[in-house]
Amino acid sequence: MGEFRPVPDVLAYLAGSWRVTRSVRDRASGDEGRFDGVTVFGALNGPGLLHEESGTFVWLGVARPAERTLRFLPGPTPGTADVRFADGRPFHDLDLRTGRHIADHPCSADLYRGEFTVRDADRWRTVWRVAGPAKDLLLTTDYARVG
Template sequence: MGEFWPVPDVLAYLAGNWRVRRSVRDLASGDEGEFTGATAFEALDGGGLLHRESGTFVWQGVARPAERTLRYLPGDAPGTADVRFADGRPFHDLDLTAGHWITDHPCSADLYRGEFTVYDADRWRTVWRVRGPAKDLVLTTDHTRADPA
């Protein structure tokens, strides 16, 4: 397990600014795209973090601005998080105390399976594998701290 970097408190770890690079592969069509941008995890009133991601998504040669907002709230166990969409709907749980976490998110008939891996104090990765009648995708996102301590 030397490849994982344990995180005792996921919210404390994520707080701050990150550079983001995401590859998107459509396994059905073979198409590939890429998102590049930044994510800020800022303190929320009442606890938790507001996650704001913005950048450029290039798909089939066309570049478009892209953004999303999530809420990372304190989880049921110390050091964990309950991740929610901007409108409050549940997305997934997150426990990085071992430096690695796998979680699921059902979306209509599709299933998103997320794998989170922390490499060190300033680098982590998510891989979402999406399977179902509407999608067959792999989304790999690398985060690098923009303001290392």
């Protein structure tokens, strides 16, 4: 995809509810899984957004509930975000002013490299490639605005 939609303010763009579909592929074993659910970017107590994701993750034929919480805080440059885990630890930066962003997150000896792309006003995608001694994964997530 060569066309990206610039987003002048990532927090304003993300606010609201999104349908989420994520494929997870273990590139070493060939195993594949899928997550289906909803992500809500709602108000935080203070500036920023609370990201709450919930749904069902199916791995090796076993379905189980899955959820995660992140905090999207205003970034150092207007229109950008500083993404944090629920406990406040840094995760990655996010700047969609060109419609595309690459972010890295080291996790022990593994490296998570995320590519974020905005397709239009109601659709965006993340692709995380995880490489290292413990993991070799490809996670592709599509978001579609609800309502």
